[in-house]
Amino acid sequence: MKRLEQLKNSGNKAFVAYIMAGDGGLDRLKEQVQYLQGAGVTAIEIGIPFSDPVADGPTIEAAGNRALKHGVTLQKVLEEMKSWTFQVEIPLLVMTYLNPVLKFGVERFASECSKAGVSAVIIPDLPYEHKELVQPHIDKEGIKLIQLVTLTTTDVRLADILSGAEGFVYAVTVKGITGSRDEMSEDVKAFMRKVREKSPVPVYAGFGISKSSHVDMLRDDVDGFIVGSAIVEAFNDNRIQEIEPLISAVTATHSV
Amino acid sequence: MTKVKICGLKEEQHVKAAERADAIGFVFAPSKRQVTIEQATELAKHIPVDTDKIGVFVNASLEQIEDAIARVPLTMVQLHGDEPDELVGAIQVPVIQAFSIRTKEDADQLKKSIADYVLVDAPGTDYRGGSGKVFDWSLLDGADIDPSRLIVAGGLKPENVHAAIMQTTPYMVDVSSGVETDGRKDTAKIQEFIKQVKDDSMEQTIEKVGFFGKYGGQFVPETLMKAVKELEDAYNEVKEDPEFQKEYHHYLSEYVGREQPLTFAQRMTESLGGPKIYLKREDLNHTGAHKVNNAIGQALLAMRMGKRKIVAETGAGQHGVATATICALFDLECVIFMGEEDIKRQQLNVFRMKLLGARVESVTKGSATLKDAVNEALRYWVSNVEDTHYLIGSALGPHPFPTMVRDFQSVIGEETKRQILEKEGRLPDAILACVGGGSNAIGMFYPFIKDKDVQLIGVEAAGQGVDTDRHAATLTKGTEGVLHGAMMKLLQDDAGQVQEAHSISAGLDYPGIGPEHAYLADIGRVEYRSITDKEALDAVISMSRLEGIIPALESAHAIAEAEKQAKTMTADQILVICVSGRGDKDMATYAEKLEGLS
Ligand SMILES: Cc1ncc(COP(=O)(O)O)c(C=O)c1O
Numbered sequence: 001m002k003r004l005e006q007l008k009n010s011g012n013k014a015f016v017a018y019i020m021a022g023d024g025g026l027d028r029l030k031e032q033v034q035y036l037q038g039a040g041v042t043a044i045e046i047g048i049p050f051s052d053p054v055a056d057g058p059t060i061e062a063a064g065n066r067a068l069k070h071g072v073t074l075q076k077v078l079e080e081m082k083s084w085t086f087q088v089e090i091p092l093l094v095m096t097y098l099n100p101v102l103k104f105g106v107e108r109f110a111s112e113c114s115k116a117g118v119s120a121v122i123i124p125d126l127p128y129e130h131k132e133l134v135q136p137h138i139d140k141e142g143i144k145l146i147q148l149v150t151l152t153t154t155d156v157r158l159a160d161i162l163s164g165a166e167g168f169v170y171a172v173t174v175k176g177i178t179g180s181r182d183e184m185s186e187d188v189k190a191f192m193r194k195v196r197e198k199s200p201v202p203v204y205a206g207f208g209i210s211k212s213s214h215v216d217m218l219r220d221d222v223d224g225f226i227v228g229s230a231i232v233e234a235f236n237d238n239r240i241q242e243i244e245p246l247i248s249a250v251t252a253t254h255s256v
Numbered sequence: 257m258t259k260v261k262i263c264g265l266k267e268e269q270h271v272k273a274a275e276r277a278d279a280i281g282f283v284f285a286p287s288k289r290q291v292t293i294e295q296a297t298e299l300a301k302h303i304p305v306d307t308d309k310i311g312v313f314v315n316a317s318l319e320q321i322e323d324a325i326a327r328v329p330l331t332m333v334q335l336h337g338d339e340p341d342e343l344v345g346a347i348q349v350p351v352i353q354a355f356s357i358r359t360k361e362d363a364d365q366l367k368k369s370i371a372d373y374v375l376v377d378a379p380g381t382d383y384r385g386g387s388g389k390v391f392d393w394s395l396l397d398g399a400d401i402d403p404s405r406l407i408v409a410g411g412l413k414p415e416n417v418h419a420a421i422m423q424t425t426p427y428m429v430d431v432s433s434g435v436e437t438d439g440r441k442d443t444a445k446i447q448e449f450i451k452q453v454k455d456d457s458m459e460q461t462i463e464k465v466g467f468f469g470k471y472g473g474q475f476v477p478e479t480l481m482k483a484v485k486e487l488e489d490a491y492n493e494v495k496e497d498p499e500f501q502k503e504y505h506h507y508l509s510e511y512v513g514r515e516q517p518l519t520f521a522q523r524m525t526e527s528l529g530g531p532k533i534y535l536k537r538e539d540l541n542h543t544g545a546h547k548v549n550n551a552i553g554q555a556l557l558a559m560r561m562g563k564r565k566i567v568a569e570t571g572a573g574q575h576g577v578a579t580a581t582i583c584a585l586f587d588l589e590c591v592i593f594m595g596e597e598d599i600k601r602q603q604l605n606v607f608r609m610k611l612l613g614a615r616v617e618s619v620t621k622g623s624a625t626l627k628d629a630v631n632e633a634l635r636y637w638v639s640n641v642e643d644t645h646y647l648i649g650s651a652l653g654p655h656p657f658p659t660m661v662r663d664f665q666s667v668i669g670e671e672t673k674r675q676i677l678e679k680e681g682r683l684p685d686a687i688l689a690c691v692g693g694g695s696n697a698i699g700m701f702y703p704f705i706k707d708k709d710v711q712l713i714g715v716e717a718a719g720q721g722v723d724t725d726r727h728a729a730t731l732t733k734g735t736e737g738v739l740h741g742a743m744m745k746l747l748q749d750d751a752g753q754v755q756e757a758h759s760i761s762a763g764l765d766y767p768g769i770g771p772e773h774a775y776l777a778d779i780g781r782v783e784y785r786s787i788t789d790k791e792a793l794d795a796v797i798s799m800s801r802l803e804g805i806i807p808a809l810e811s812a813h814a815i816a817e818a819e820k821q822a823k824t825m826t827a828d829q830i831l832v833i834c835v836s837g838r839g840d841k842d843m844a845t846y847a848e849k850l851e852g853l854s
Contacts (some may be wrong), residue, residue: 051622051753052739054634055477061621073751098475099738103752125475125738152482152641175479176639 008202014042014224015250020063022072048096055124057177059229074100081116091119114141120167122146168202192221212249259428264289270441285314363399378410393423414448466655471771474654488656518675523802530822531829545837546696547578553664555582558645565589565644569633571626572763573605575649580614590614593632596624623756650693651770654741665699686711689834690813694770696836715817717759718786728757730769731784745774760789761809791816808837
């Protein structure tokens, strides 16, 4: 994850791609990761399907349900990742709701993630207040717990969350759930600036980023972008190439 | 929650060790624990601002006391001598008056004190101001002292403080020698004592941060944290606000029609040949079930918070109807999420909600029942959190919902307790209530939790049988997990995916259980049993024909279990059933399932 810091210092923007593990069958995961790596993304967030994904919008929920129909579980995803022999050159993250982790066992989750080459985890329903449930275990394995901040995060909380932030900060751009959006509200820019000013680690904008107009609008106020629903949808519709312009819009070196 | 006072502190390290205490006592009277005003002033600098600083005096003058109040400064005064009422009345901070209790007559003296609080202690042997001896707590039984004024001291220590709290339910416990070793305060004992009180299981002090044992918490996306915290603050405020409570009770009586009778079920009693059976008649509430008690409380709170839009989920439609009703009453915008399956099962309630002006959103995802309706309501809340209140319908969800819903439903148990004491002069031997998310059950049980002789039985839906995969018996079959913002017990598979629940009763068709129930099950205070679809339907018939009361399908689960329970009880015993709702909404199901009934 050091690389994210270096990228920030070089002034280039990060592109983090979210995919739903096992959407279309678990054997597709490997090719998707390889494809995205080849397309130049900075890091990949691998989503674990969950029966009750309350932070997600319809696109990711539907992808999760398809994956569940294929019998995909946290354990199977980690096993699959462990079996990979190709060169993984970018950080891989796991994004999962808390319950599958608890059922799997937090300690075991940490050690299996480590064996699977996971550098960080994101648990959207584990707020800062309860992070001790997971943090000590993944600390031991050198895995980072990515924190989310949102437009509704109060300044006091923001300071607390940022003080313990590691890897990068996931700054949510909308008051809502994941999913593509047409508009980005103006106060999002101000929010991103505020977070970035205070954050010891890079700040990436996520939720609702689906087009280069979003990227253009926020480019100067964040260190990177997280794109989920748009990629999940593109993979599902077999038109992932259409995402490439968005990737290059983010990662291309910009002269300011 | 019982408060803790650590008394007789002389050293900085011990003041610091008592950081979690609610009050610190400085002894200014002659004693081996005596401190000067100067020493107390120094020590007070290490005490958190919201901790009370109490000065202990024996027959001091008003000037001496006022001097100490101003200089330390003290927030309370504790008197151990023969101070006259004029002195007690003249002190401008709250006063605790201490009494030594030897006999019942001593205990009667307490009531005459004009002080804000009375402290009871064992008679001193060596000096005034407490001996460290244990007094017989049972002397307080029947003395009719308001527990909110009562401070218990005298021989308390980490090992016995739990029992003292259980027996006397005081405002505060006070300890001095019990946290000493060889006459000097002991850091470890101070901390252990505080821990014993604060983590005292029956006291549920843990709810302070939203946990019941390990269950509960606030496992929600960051976007909701602000709303959840604001709700927590707002609720803490209204809980103590007499105006709010007055308003809430006003609507309960004038609009809902409370209080509801505790009906003696004569024919059912005779037919079962066991205990006297009483029915708590939540079915008589406006809108037909207990759900409205909670809907009114939360809607009033939402308005206090300046929110005029309400989102809610519903299973049977009972909570949806209650919410739509209250939204009509208060002119609030109302969106109700309801599973497609449940919409089919509860057509009439869907129409009722629409008639009342609510928007009903059909949820087709997942099992298309209550669990999925909660998911959608949560998502809607995430997206509209600034102006919308989520009016959850059961004792579920992130803190403060489980506590808040329990409190708004506790009117059930409070009335029942008062009524049974009036009718029978004693508490019942057993109380039964059905458990979906757990709101009618916790509302009924909560006021009886400390009455250990009252057996509490929660009844879950066994659907087609707990050994099939079609049931909703979460506590019988579930395991720990996080769903809908709380750690609770869940029906889930080995990978942590939440499973679908099944019950003929839409209101019990939920794969989780409120966190407080999970906790009460763990500590064994409430026993949870289960009743199948078929048994519940049979109970519908028997209750209808014996008592002329057609119960809701949910309530019929409690009734069916009560029939079994009654067979194990005797004629001199009393059993209470919470009839959480009436059967109007289930008439289509009854007509279909009981076709050919003769
Ligand atoms: C009449 C009735 N009783 C009981 C329940 C179950 O809910 P809870 O366990 O929250 O009381 C419902 C839920 O819809 C209901 O309508």
